[in-house]
Amino acid sequence: MVATLVVSLSGIGPSTLSRCADLADELDRRRVPLSLLLAPRKAVPGEALDWVRARARGTDALVLHGFDHDTDPCRRPVSLRRRAEFSALPAHEAGLRLVAARSALHRLGLATDAFAPPSWLASPGTLVALRRHRFAVCADMAGVRDLRTGDVRAGRVRMVTDHWSYLAGVGRAARRGGFVRVGVDAADLDRLRDPLLEAVDIALHHGAVPGTYSSADSPLGSTMNSVPSGAVVDRTR
Structure with missing residues (x-):
């Protein structure tokens, strides 16, 4: 079985743009596309967002990464601990945030x-809401779900670290023909750029085929373009 390699990048913004562009250039040389994770409420109009649009028109994939990363979106009167935005939402509340996120994305073109x-x-509840609102793919901690068929491709996210065991784990997964999911936050690229590229090179060396979370030719792929045809970008917002 041939391994699949997906590289995801979050935290794209004005302060990290140069590092993001450098990483994208390195991956372009290796013919490895990026999955660009974007939370629209946190997106800042300007060069960074223009860069995302340009990359999304090419081989990179845009992936909705929540709405605003609010840790208590239901506004509970008592919160025992901070939670990730969609980690505990019932279907109705998750649906409201998905609608708001899609609307915000549309305004960004x-x-x-x-x-x-x-x-x-x-x-x-979030998975129920995603299906109701016709999302095609959900990439979570343990795997990637095809929301149209119910199929799940197992493979945990491997957030990049500079520890030797990280590269060893990537190599093992690639050799076994597994699903190699490499993730990094742009804020960490100063420290983790080289380990990430080394992980990519190891996976490619073992025959991994690069893809994205929205690869059109993948059985788990999205069918929607990242930049809608005829979209008008409001640059005043």
């Missing part, structure tokens, strides 16, 4: 039917 929850944690 973007669209996607692929979803990756903040911290990679999605409640059962």
Whole structure:
């Protein structure tokens, strides 16, 4: 079985743009596309968002990464601990936030039917809401779900670290023909750029085929373009 490699990038913004662009250039040389994780409420109009639009018109995939990463979206009167935005929501509340997120994306001139929850944690209610609102893919901590068929491709997210065991784990997964999911926050690229690229090179060396969470030719892929045809970008917002 041939391994699949998916590299995801979050935390894209004005302060991290140069590092994001550098990483994208390195991956382009390796013919490895990026899955760009974006929370629309946190997106700042300007060069970084223009860069996301340009990349999404190419081989990179846009993935909705929550709405605003609010840790208490239901506004509970008593909160015992902080939770990721979609980790504990019932279906109705999750649906409201998904509608708001899609609307915000549309105003930015973007669209996607692929979803990756903040911290990679999605409640059962969130999965129900994603299906109701016709999302195609949900990438969570343990695997990637085809929301149209119910199929799940197992493979945990491997957030990049600089420890030797990280590279060893990537190599093992690739050799076994597994699903190699490499994730990084742009804020960490100063420290983790080289380990990430080394992990990618190891996976490719073992024959992994690069893809994204929205690969059109994947059985788990999205069918929606990242930049909608005829979209008008409001640059005043």
